[in-house]
Amino acid sequence: MAVTLHDVARRAGVSIKTVSNVINDRPNVGNTTRALVQAAVEELGYTPNLTARGLRSGRKGALALAVPDLALSYFAELAAAVIETAEAAGVVVLIEQTGASRDREIALLKSPRLNMTDGLIFSPLGMGQEDVEALRVDYPLVVLGERVFDAPTDHVTMHNVAGARAATDHLFSLGRRRIAVVGAHAGEVVGSAGLRLAGYREALAAAGIPFDEDLIGYSELWHRADGANAMRELLSRGVAFDAVFGLNDTLALGAMRVLQEAGRRVPQDVAVIGFDDLDEAPYAIPSLSTVDPGRGWIARTAVGLLLQRIESGGGDAVPQRHLADFRVVARESTVAR
Amino acid sequence: MAVTLHDVARRAGVSIKTVSNVINDRPNVGNTTRALVQAAVEELGYTPNLTARGLRSGRKGALALAVPDLALSYFAELAAAVIETAEAAGVVVLIEQTGASRDREIALLKSPRLNMTDGLIFSPLGMGQEDVEALRVDYPLVVLGERVFDAPTDHVTMHNVAGARAATDHLFSLGRRRIAVVGAHAGEVVGSAGLRLAGYREALAAAGIPFDEDLIGYSELWHRADGANAMRELLSRGVAFDAVFGLNDTLALGAMRVLQEAGRRVPQDVAVIGFDDLDEAPYAIPSLSTVDPGRGWIARTAVGLLLQRIESGGGDAVPQRHLADFRVVARESTVAR
DNA sequence: GTGAAAGCGCTAACAG
DNA sequence: CTGTTAGCGCTTTCAC
Numbered sequence: 001m002a003v004t005l006h007d008v009a010r011r012a013g014v015s016i017k018t019v020s021n022v023i024n025d026r027p028n029v030g031n032t033t034r035a036l037v038q039a040a041v042e043e044l045g046y047t048p049n050l051t052a053r054g055l056r057s058g059r060k061g062a063l064a065l066a067v068p069d070l071a072l073s074y075f076a077e078l079a080a081a082v083i084e085t086a087e088a089a090g091v092v093v094l095i096e097q098t099g100a101s102r103d104r105e106i107a108l109l110k111s112p113r114l115n116m117t118d119g120l121i122f123s124p125l126g127m128g129q130e131d132v133e134a135l136r137v138d139y140p141l142v143v144l145g146e147r148v149f150d151a152p153t154d155h156v157t158m159h160n161v162a163g164a165r166a167a168t169d170h171l172f173s174l175g176r177r178r179i180a181v182v183g184a185h186a187g188e189v190v191g192s193a194g195l196r197l198a199g200y201r202e203a204l205a206a207a208g209i210p211f212d213e214d215l216i217g218y219s220e221l222w223h224r225a226d227g228a229n230a231m232r233e234l235l236s237r238g239v240a241f242d243a244v245f246g247l248n249d250t251l252a253l254g255a256m257r258v259l260q261e262a263g264r265r266v267p268q269d270v271a272v273i274g275f276d277d278l279d280e281a282p283y284a285i286p287s288l289s290t291v292d293p294g295r296g297w298i299a300r301t302a303v304g305l306l307l308q309r310i311e312s313g314g315g316d317a318v319p320q321r322h323l324a325d326f327r328v329v330a331r332e333s334t335v336a337r
Numbered sequence: 338m339a340v341t342l343h344d345v346a347r348r349a350g351v352s353i354k355t356v357s358n359v360i361n362d363r364p365n366v367g368n369t370t371r372a373l374v375q376a377a378v379e380e381l382g383y384t385p386n387l388t389a390r391g392l393r394s395g396r397k398g399a400l401a402l403a404v405p406d407l408a409l410s411y412f413a414e415l416a417a418a419v420i421e422t423a424e425a426a427g428v429v430v431l432i433e434q435t436g437a438s439r440d441r442e443i444a445l446l447k448s449p450r451l452n453m454t455d456g457l458i459f460s461p462l463g464m465g466q467e468d469v470e471a472l473r474v475d476y477p478l479v480v481l482g483e484r485v486f487d488a489p490t491d492h493v494t495m496h497n498v499a500g501a502r503a504a505t506d507h508l509f510s511l512g513r514r515r516i517a518v519v520g521a522h523a524g525e526v527v528g529s530a531g532l533r534l535a536g537y538r539e540a541l542a543a544a545g546i547p548f549d550e551d552l553i554g555y556s557e558l559w560h561r562a563d564g565a566n567a568m569r570e571l572l573s574r575g576v577a578f579d580a581v582f583g584l585n586d587t588l589a590l591g592a593m594r595v596l597q598e599a600g601r602r603v604p605q606d607v608a609v610i611g612f613d614d615l616d617e618a619p620y621a622i623p624s625l626s627t628v629d630p631g632r633g634w635i636a637r638t639a640v641g642l643l644l645q646r647i648e649s650g651g652g653d654a655v656p657q658r659h660l661a662d663f664r665v666v667a668r669e670s671t672v673a674r
Numbered sequence: 675g676t677g678a679a680a681g682c683g684c685t686a687a688c689a690g
Numbered sequence: 691c692t693g694t695t696a697g698c699g700c701t702t703t704c705a706c
Contacts, residue, residue: 004683015693020685028691047449051391052683054453055698060388062431062453069417071616076413080406083434092450094399094431097420112384113429116391116399116453224620257620279408283561283594285622341699352677357701365675389699392682 003046012040023048062092063306064117066108068100068125072222073250073278074295075123078144081299082121089307091118100221102126106134114139118310121302129190140309142302146190154309155321156302158293160192163326164199165206167245167273167291170328172207174336176243176271179204182217182230182255183247196247196275214239219251227254235262242270243334249274249281249290256284256333272333286332294324340383349377360385399429400643401454403445405437405462409559410587410615411632412460415481418636419458426644428455437558439463443471451476455647458639466527477646479639483527491646492658493639495630497529500663501536502543504582504610504628507665509544511673513580513608516541519554519567519592520584533584533612551576556588564591572599579607580671586611586618586627593621593670609670623669631661 005023009016014033021029022037029037040046054060065082067075083093094117098104105127114120119140127134135143135151142154171179181200188194197216204211214237217230227246231254234241244259246252252274256266264270266286274281277292301322309317342360346353351370358366359374366374377383391397402419404412420430431454435441442464451457456477464471472480472488479491508516518537525531534553541548551574554567564583568591571578581596583589589611593603601607603623611618614629638659646654 002683006683016684017686017694018692021692024685030691033692047447047452049392049683050449050453051388051397052698053685054388055386055392055682055700056684056686058698060453061450070407070420071414071417073410073413073617076410076416077408079413079432080408080434083407083432087434092431092433092453094429095416095420096429097417097424110384112387113398115384116387116397116429224617228620253617254620257622257624260622280410280561280590280617283565283591285594285597287594339699342701343699353700354678354702355676358676361701367675370675386699389682390701392684392698393700393702395682 003044004049005046007044008037008040008046011044012037059310060116060118061090062094062117063303063310064094064096064114064120066096066098066105066120066122066124068098068123070095070097073280074248074276077279078123078295078299081296082303085300085303089303091303091307098124098126100125102128102131106131109134109137119306121306125191140306142306142309144298144302145192146195149190152319154305154319156298156305156324157322158298158324159326160195160293161199161202163275163291163293163328164196164245164247165203166199166326166328167275168200168203169207170289170330170334171243171245171271171273172203174243174267174271174334177209178212178215178239178241179243179245180215180217180234180239180241181245181247182219182227182234183222183251184216184218185220186218193247200245212239215241217255222248222251224250224254224257227251228258229254231255231258235259244270244272246272246274249276249278249288252288252290252333253280253284256288267333267335268337271335273328277329281329282331284333286335289331289334290329291326292329293326297324340381341386342383345374345377345381345383348381349374396647397453397455398427399431399454400640400647401431401433401451401457403433403435403442403457403459403461405460406434407432410617411585411613414616415460415632415636418633419640422637422640426640428640428644435461435463437462439465439468443468446471446474456643458643462528477643479643479646481635481639482529483532486527489656491642491656493635493642493661494659495635495661496663497532497630498536498539500612500628500630500665501533501582501584502540503536503663503665504612505537505540506544507626507667507671508580508582508608508610509540511580511604511608511671514546515549515552515576515578516580516582517552517554517571517576517578518582518584519556519564519571520559520588521553521555522557523555530584537582549576552578554592559585559588561587561591561594564588565595566591568592568595572596581607581609583609583611586613586615586625589625589627589670590617590621593625604670604672605674608672610665614666618666619668621670623672626668626671627666628663629666630663634661 123144185193217234219226274290281288460481522530556563611627618625
């Protein structure tokens with residue numbers, strides 16, 4: 001290996017600078033020289049050393065994406081979209097898992113590992129409002145989600161409140177009135193759990209239905225098993241309900257599973273709606289109604305924003321906030337009885 | 338930003354070499370000097386420039402993982418395990434998606450993008466035996482799966498044939514005899530589809546049951562929708578069957594969905610088994626029986642092997658082949674009637 | 675035990 | 691239009 005610019009230059013009988021110019025197709029190079037160099041590149045099988053280029057130019061051609069856990073479908077699908085978009089721009093993606101731990105999230109933000117990249121797309125789950133300062137970093141950063149407000153960085157996020165409200169309204173439109181929630185985080189205000197719960201409460205208030213704490217199922221994480229456990233607890237509590245709002249699809253699927261184990265028919269006895277519109281939602285049994293939060297748009301916007309920040313040398317343009325469109329996707333789990 | 342070794346050296350009143358020695362905790366440095374340097378590092382908030390280190394030492398501290406598509410749960414879960422293992426070794430993971438395209442896979446193998454990393458863990462899906470030569474690369478490479486045999490590289494793979502045979506035997510043990518297959522690839526021999534189908538045929542042969550082409554459902558890809566489509570086609574063909582072997586869990590889940598839409602009860606009318614033991618398999622309705630192919634072990638072994646190759650300077654030790662243990666996981670979708 | 679100097683492969687001035 | 695010359699920040703001989 002180790003074919004360098006020098007080798008190509010020697011072979012083509014030109015200077016290393018000219019080769020560099022051809023590689024980065026810069027304008028000021030004669031056509032014959034260009035062809036000569038290109039031939040040499042072919043013959044020698046030259047491929048630029050990205051590390052050296054990165055060291056010299058400061059541009060690494062890589063971005064980092066930090067998510068809680070790739071095994072969570074939502075983040076896997078998000079990552080797939082981010083990688084696809086980045087690849088189209090000739091940028092590679094390095095993935096970090098934080099395990100939704102506040103400490104690991106904060107540690108990651110100042111990790112030397114990041115200096116292999118030009119910037120970070122960060123989806124925090126453990127950090128909160130009190131950690132705003134940790135987001136004041138000296139590299140391009142785009143934050144996904146709404147755990148932290150008034151952060152000094154670009155945000156791309158979804159309509160958590162409005163989406164949750166629409167999901168709840170959808171259940172109301174079927175005539176359901178006792179709507180259980182699965183996946184709430186005790187005391188949380190910011191963050192997807194808090195915001196979606198707020199949307200649920202807004203819908204309740206607008207419909208004149210009192211909020212009933214007994215209908216709220218809590219869980220730390222949002223794995224399928226957490227949805228199942230929360231539903232088991234809800235059932236064992238003996239409260240009556242005719243619908244369930246899973247704060248995400250994974251929770252909803254876990255809950256749906258337990259409901260059916262317990263002999264409750266979905267949607268006849270209990271209607272179920274989730275949030276995320278995972279690829280698998282249409283294939284659940286029954287197919288799962290949900291809120292499509294515009295994941296693809298979010299990925300594309302986040303990558304675009306980050307690349308733009310990188311391009312502009314991280315100038316301190318005023319932080320932007322982008323919101324994806326959402327829509328309720330009605331499937332079998334919320335068919336009217 | 339941009340605190341360099343020089344800055345630390347100046348602050349500590351020592352030479353840059355000494356600082357470097359402390360950072361990489363090399364032995365030959367006095368205790369007082371070491372403390373002095375460490376203090377300076379703290380104060381200045383020095384973090385090493387990994388790009389420069391990579392350029393100089395040749396070690397980038399990164400590895401690439403190439404999979405067909407992160408949105409496929411199997412690969413998402415595999416990637417999660419690889420990242421976790423790599424992180425424990427202080428190595429970051431860069432993910433490439435090939436879309437299961439042969440051309441993109443081959444292109445990736447010689448992509449300059451890879452020289453940001455020390456090596457590649459490669460899970461091909463489009464390449465075949467005729468592409469062995471493309472695997473003869475000059476960087477450490479570990480191949481996952483069995484699309485290519487006699488390759489000049491390390492392999493980590495699963496017992497596709499034996500696992501599939503065990504899955505089929507499990508269905509036999511329930512008294513099922515007409516076992517449909519979902520997700521076969523026409524004419525494929527190597528590759529997961531071909532091997533798992535071979536395992537199915539082995540089980541058939543051992544049980545003295547003739548192979549019936551009518552029971553084989555084909556699909557190009559292994560998305561949920563492909564399993565659903567293959568099952569729809571199988572049903573429309575009107576052949577009788579009392580069990581289904583999904584060549585992976587995703588296919589099985591898609592097929593199960595269609596079966597129930599069509600009024601076939603699982604497992605009473607049709608037993609269903611998959612392959613992969615995805616996180617979601619226990620939460621399907623009914624919970625999905627499957628083959629656990631040892632995904633975690635595969636990830637750990639692949640990372641270990643790659644790091645070892647990298648460590649040893651890519652010496653041409655003889656290619657190794659590692660096989661994970663598997664086991665059949667019986668759940669509700671294959672309960673005896 | 676520590677310092678000085680060279681150079682990894684590339685880009686970016688600045689000349690010519 | 692093309693060549694020369696410095697480094698980017700680090701590790702690594704080789705002296706001391």
